[in-house]
Amino acid sequence: MPIKSIYTLAVHAGERGPISPFRPVTTSIHPSVGYLAPSMEDLDAVFGGEREGYVYQRYANPTVNAFEQAVAALEGGEAAVAYASGMAAVHGALLSALMTSGRRALVSASDVYGATYAVQAGLLSQLEVQTTFVDITDLNAVAEAVSATKPAALICEILSNPLLKVADVPRLAEIAHSAGAALIVDNTFATPYLFRPLEHGADYVLHSATKYLAGHGDVLAGVIVCSAERARDLRARQILLGANLGPQEAWLALRGLKTLALRLRQQCANGQVVAEWLAAEPRVAQVHYPGLATHPQHELAGRLFGSRGYGGMMSFALAGARRADIFRFMEALELVLPATTLGDVHSLMLYPAHSSHRALPPEMREALGIGEGLVRLSVGIEDADDILQDLKQAMEKI
Numbered sequence: 303m304p305i306k307s308i309y310t311l312a313v314h315a316g317e318r319g320p321i322s323p324f325r326p327v328t329t330s331i332h333p334s335v336g337y338l339a340p341s342m343e344d345l346d347a348v349f350g351g352e353r354e355g356y357v358y359q360r361y362a363n364p365t366v367n368a369f370e371q372a373v374a375a376l377e378g379g380e381a382a383v384a385y386a387s388g389m390a391a392v393h394g395a396l397l398s399a400l401m402t403s404g405r406r407a408l409v410s411a412s413d414v415y416g417a418t419y420a421v422q423a424g425l426l427s428q429l430e431v432q433t434t435f436v437d438i439t440d441l442n443a444v445a446e447a448v449s450a451t452k453p454a455a456l457i458c459e460i461l462s463n464p465l466l467k468v469a470d471v472p473r474l475a476e477i478a479h480s481a482g483a484a485l486i487v488d489n490t491f492a493t494p495y496l497f498r499p500l501e502h503g504a505d506y507v508l509h510s511a512t513k514y515l516a517g518h519g520d521v522l523a524g525v526i527v528c529s530a531e532r533a534r535d536l537r538a539r540q541i542l543l544g545a546n547l548g549p550q551e552a553w554l555a556l557r558g559l560k561t562l563a564l565r566l567r568q569q570c571a572n573g574q575v576v577a578e579w580l581a582a583e584p585r586v587a588q589v590h591y592p593g594l595a596t597h598p599q600h601e602l603a604g605r606l607f608g609s610r611g612y613g614g615m616m617s618f619a620l621a622g623a624r625r626a627d628i629f630r631f632m633e634a635l636e637l638v639l640p641a642t643t644l645g646d647v648h649s650l651m652l653y654p655a656h657s658s659h660r661a662l663p664p665e666m667r668e669a670l671g672i673g674e675g676l677v678r679l680s681v682g683i684e685d686a687d688d689i690l691q692d693l694k695q696a697m698e699k700i
């Protein structure tokens with residue numbers, strides 16, 4: 303029907319033109335919330351779960367799907383579900399494991415990301431889910447906790463934050479599975495460039511894609527990779543709970559992924575140089591980096607990660623430094639940015655005691671080795687010499 307009214311034209315003109323057979327080379331951002339099915343029967347079949355299709359953005363979105371497929375391929379998994387943040391992915395995996403198993407217990411590494419600790423010790427404990435926190439490097443303690451509490455899941459980070467303890471994923475998978483528990487591995491620090499947990503027995507791999515996967519510090523995102531069956535359960539719960547990744551964010555994260563290997567190659571090389579320099583520096587009391595022969599699990603890290611290196615994350619303590627000394631040191635940095643994130647192209651430093659681990663009681667922080675003088679460094683893709691010069695000049699100012 304011919305339309306002449308400016309009211310109607312303003313709404314509809316130019317929209318929904320014919321789809322060209324010439325396809326764009328790169329993924330498009332699809333902001334549309336709603337979709338038009340080829341026929342009402344098709345729409346009916348999608349609602350009935352009889353065929354795949356797009357109906358509404360909380361159910362699925364083509365740009366988000368492209369990001370999910372890319373991460374699933376990199377992690378070697380059947381399927382992936384993207385989330386609005388890493389924490390949404392953490393709670394998505396925990397909730398799915400708890401609900402599908404019917405169990406009301408979890409076993410967690412004691413030095414997980416502060417918010418992951420708080421979700422378990424606070425939020426889930428209010429829902430009467432009991433979490434037992436264990437030193438993930440003490441496999442006997444892990445096995446004891448798992449067999450005593452029969453948890454829905456055992457959760458750990460591949461490299462702990464900020465002490466870079468290495469989780470022995472193959473052994474942890476055996477322990478979890480012997481008690482019918484799922485193994486959830488937060489692979490944020492290693493990325494699939496260094497390690498693919500699903501190939502070593504993990505049931506869920508999750509990422510704060512905000513960090514290395516997206517890599518540029520300009521998007522908040524999370525993702526879980528797992529079997530197609532587990533992904534269906536995650537998706538069904540996400541449709542209800544709605545912590546979906548938006549298409550603009552998915553597009554940015556997908557763009558970031560393209561340079562993951564190039565960035566990590568440089569970050570692993572820089573990490574090794576910076577850690578070795580710190581280890582030889584008299585003003586530094588301790589360096590935690592899995593690529594150093596002095597790291598207690600250097601050998602395990604080499605076995606799990608292969609020859610590509612040990613990543614870009616490390617932490618170190620300045621000799622005799624108190625909180626105020628660390629504050630002056632971080633303020634004196636000119637290149638390394640004292641910002642609360644990691645895994646970006648630029649180098650970043652964070653003070654765990656007042657940020658990522660603030661939610662932990664101070665006694666627990668001390669017991670874990672996260673003292674007043676400890677800082678965490680995320681090495682970027684800059685020239686290693688420039689990073690060293692900056693650390694050196696800032697150390698001279700305290």
Ligand SMILES: *Cc1c(COP(=O)(O)O)cnc(C)c1O
Nearest residue numbers: 387388389415488490510512523
């Ligand atoms: C940042 C981070 C999270 C949380 O991710 P957000 O994207 O900030 O929600 C979880 N685990 C690890 C290891 C992280 O570094």
